[in-house]
Each structure stands twice: as structure tokens, then as C-alpha cells.
Amino acid sequence: MARNTHQKDTIREALRERSAFISAQQLHQQLEERGERIALATVYRQLNALADSGQVDTVRMGGEQLYRYCGADGHHHHLICTSCGRTVAIDPPSESWLRSVTAEHGFTLQSHTLEVFGLCPECQAQDGDA
The missing domain is CATH 3.30.1490.190 (Ferric-uptake regulator, C-terminal dimerisarion domain)
Known part of the structure; x- marks a missing residue:
């Protein structure tokens, strides 16, 4: 079972605030601007875990992987x-x-x-x- 961590919760909340897809790098920068101290590698790892659990949608656009919170709407x-x-x-x-x-x-x-x-x-x- 996947653990909920402060970092995962922070990333999930930041994604919930957006309706558009965002790259891991853009999300990391946004979190740093808010004063959150999360490594870029952790952002990638948590986004992939959220995608694997079905909480985050992911698409490839313009040569980069983008992420968006989707909740549990199937x-x-x-x-x-x-x-x-x-x-x-x-x-x-x-x-x-x-x-x-x-x-x-x-x-x-x-x-x-x-x-x-x-x-x-x-x-x-x-x-x-x-």
C-alpha cells in the first residue's frame, strides 16, 4: 500500500489548484516559489506514484510529460x-x-x-x- 507523505500531499494539493496539465519542472518551480523544499527527483517520483494510483492523468505534449490531478472519476x-x-x-x-x-x-x-x-x-x- 502506498504511503501518504507530506510531500505527496503537497504535490496533490498543488495539482488540485490547477485545471491544466503541468510539467514536473514547472510544478517544482511553483512549489519552490511557495517556500516548499522538495527535490525535483521527489516531485517526479511522487507524480509517477500518483499516476500509477490513478489520481493523476499524464500526457506527452511538446516532447515532455505533463501531469494533471484527476481524482477518482474513472x-x-x-x-x-x-x-x-x-x-x-x-x-x-x-x-x-x-x-x-x-x-x-x-x-x-x-x-x-x-x-x-x-x-x-x-x-x-x-x-x-x-
Whole structure:
């Protein structure tokens, strides 16, 4: 059973305050700015433990691993803004669609992950102003 530590609690709370994905380095910097003394390696280790336990979502974007608190709301998917990182949970594709696509290509469905990347309305508006 995974232990709860002050460091894990601090990281979990910092993630709860955000709706967007964040890198381990950005989170570490944010924690240091608050006066928390946590090593970067500890941030990585705790984020991975939280991801393994299903409390944190993780995606790869722009060549780096990003993390976001997801709580215990089960399997879900996201729209992710590639500019600001804003994240919105979306309904998954239907199970029948997933099975038909995998069968069409001779695969059997074992699991799936769906992340959709684009620009949120605010970032689209900013791009239009440039």
C-alpha cells in the first residue's frame, strides 16, 4: 500500500489548484516559489506514484510529460489546449466504435487512451489579435 507523505500531499494539493496539465519542472518551480523544499527527483517520483494510483492523468505534449490531478472519476478523455494547457474532460468514443476499428485492422481491444489537442477559444482569440 502506498504511503501518504507530506510531500505527496503537497504535490496533490498543488495539482488540485490547477485545471491544466503541468510539467514536473514547472510544478517544482511553483512549489519552490511557495517556500516548499522538495527535490525535483521527489516531485517526479511522487507524480509517477500518483499516476500509477490513478489520481493523476499524464500526457506527452511538446516532447515532455505533463501531469494533471484527476481524482477518482474513472476513465476519461480530454481536450487539451496546446497553447495554454487548458483541459476539458470529454465523453469517450463508443465501445462499439472502438471494437469495430480494432477489428477492421485485425487487432483485439485491450485498452485505449484518447487525448485531443487544439486551441481553446481564448487562445484562438489571441491568435486572431496577433
